[in-house]
Amino acid sequence: MKHLTYCLLFLYLVSCQPAKEDLPPPNILWITSEDNSPFAGCYGDAFATTPNMDALAASGFLYTHAYANVPVCAPARNTILTGVYANSGGHQHMRSYYDKSQQVGFYPRMLREAGYYCTNNVKEDYNINPDQNENIWDESSKTAHYKNRPEGKPFFAVFNTTISHESSIHKSIPTAELRHKPEDVTLPPYHPDTPEMRHDWAQYYDKIEDMDQVIGELLRELDESGEAENTIVFYYGDHGGVLARSKRYVYESGTHVPFIVRIPEKYKHLYPAEKPGSEVNRLISFVDLVPTLLSLTGQEIPDYLQGNAFLGEQKTDDPEYAFMFRGRMDERYDMSRSARDSKYRYIRNYMPYRVYGQFLEYLWRAPSIQSWEAAYKAGECNEVQSRFWNTKPAEELYDTENDPWEVNNLANDPQYAEVLERMRSATRDWMLEINDTGFIPEAELIDRTQETTAYDYMRTSGIDLNALIDGANLASNPRKGDIPFLKEMLASEEAAVRYWGATGLLILGTEAKEAEEALQTALADASPNVKVVAAEAMYRLGNTGQGLQALYEVLETPNSFARTHALNAIDSIEDSEAATQQAVLDMVGMVGEFNRSHYDLRAAKGLLTKWEVDPMDHGYDMNW
Secondary structure, eight states: OHHHHHHHHHHHHHHHSOOGGGSOOOEEEEEEESSOOSOSGGGTOTTOOOHHHHHHHHHSEEEEEEEOSSSSHHHHHHHHHHSSOHHHHTOOSTTOOOOOOTTSOOHHHHHHHTTOEEEEESOOOOSSOGGGGTTSOSEESTTOOGGGSOTTOOEEEEEEEOTTSGGGGTSOOOGGGOSSOGGGOOOOTTSOOOHHHHHHHHHHHHHHHHHHHHHHHHHHHHHHHTOGGGEEEEEEESSOOOSTTBTBSSSHHHHBOOEEEEOOGGGGGGOSSSSTTEEEEEEEEGGGHHHHHHHHTTOOOOTTOOSOOOSSTTOOOOOSOEEEEEOOBTTBOOOEEEEEOSSEEEEEESOTTSBTTOOOTTGGGSHHHHHHHHHHHTTOOOHHHHGGGSBOOSEEEEETTTOTTOOSOOTTOGGGHHHHHHHHHHHHHHHHHTTOGGGSOHHHHHHHTSSSOHHHHHHHSOOOHHHHHHHHHHHTSOOGGGHHHHHHHHTOSSHHHHHHHHHHHHHHGGGGGGGHHHHHHHTTOSSHHHHHHHHHHHHHTTOHHHHHHHHHHHHTSSOHHHHHHHHHHHHHHTOOOHHHHHHHHHHHHHHOOOOTTOHHHHHHHHHHHHTTOOGGGGTOOOOO
């Protein structure tokens, strides 16, 4: 009899649980923060003060391997918005306002079509032509809120806090007012122990604590609205940060983000692990967010999306890799691609001839990097700390379990040759699969896509991306014996191939003397990007006059990103003769519109400052 009673009770309780098909579509709340790695108690950081994040993790699911696909905000947000890697769409360069392909949609519009009321409060920064930003959201403003939705509609709401943004350490708070004490900071091994470095780290932890309070306020507001039991909550950072060698760099410090999901009891069939409070070790990245949203809301996932759903009915098997990329960061060109598996990180540097620590006006506003540079110049940095100020290897490989700060490069260790080859091949396959636009330099790509988009161009023009990647791989890690191949590339009909041929010869430096005639011919190349690289190579071969003249000519071109490329080269060769200064000043006058949103002007200002030339003395107000 007792057994029968228990059975009846069990059947009654089960009958009280709504079937999956009877559940209403869940509300979804996204809370995002800026420029923060997983510096939180729930991620094992005892120095962090994050009670709200910790409580959310205790009631939700903490993802241990979550990644931004790019370590800077605008291209990362582009990837989130579209579900397509920004380097597939041609949006990988920071603040590059190019047209998005009509073949690629926006997830808020998909959710709105499914009946969701979609709000964004407030940052957009989608790295596309601003004209395409229209009508993405039901509301996108400082007052946008799910409380404004029509009765009966499910909501999708984004709240973004900027408290932990990089700018939060530009102005130092008095040490006595800091809650986290500089003397208690544990510095990464690549940062020198300077007072400014300790202070910025401590101030940053204060800002993370302040950001955590905003998370708490938003969660309390959800509770008070009565919608918590109907709402799936996501919290994540938009990329890593924030001191130098994190944001903008494809290391763990730049791409690993905190990521927590809380799922109400009524939607427990969606749990990614047995119970709340669990860790989830699956590799996820931002490109996975759109398919995951569509999976959670019961919509079909379009074939063009490039990520994998990690929740919902359409959840895929765990992927083996997450992929990352880097392009131009503000006024500085660089190019890297990266793969991360559960243990290792692989990085391919396609511009290894540039130092890691290229001067970047916005980054240099932080006292910490200024002190790092000063310590390096004074000879006070050890070998690990000095690497940031030197050129890069073509490949990097790190065991992130045993080397979490990624300072021991295993790429040349024979013991890891198999891992290196596996991850190198996976990265190459990924670049081909997504039609990576980054192998065509930016100014050249702009000229080719006046009547189309980069995404469509890569899929319709017939360009041989396989050959481009092979050429770039050869050029970024050349040997003297490769000179015949590089000269052949420099004679190609394809400008992007010529660009990589010139790059390989530039990297070889004086060893490329036998290619001098081919480089001289390239000084007249129709592509300004080829011309810039050939000019720098010629300068380094001792043909300074010819090299400089070609760079001056590029400064007169109408393409602002060709000019930015030329200014990068002028800065790298450290030429400061009067004619060079005048050429830069003439370019500033030609542009005329003096604001920091022009990256050629920002690069020019950096040069003029280094040369101690005051633009105001020449009638140019560049005091932004």
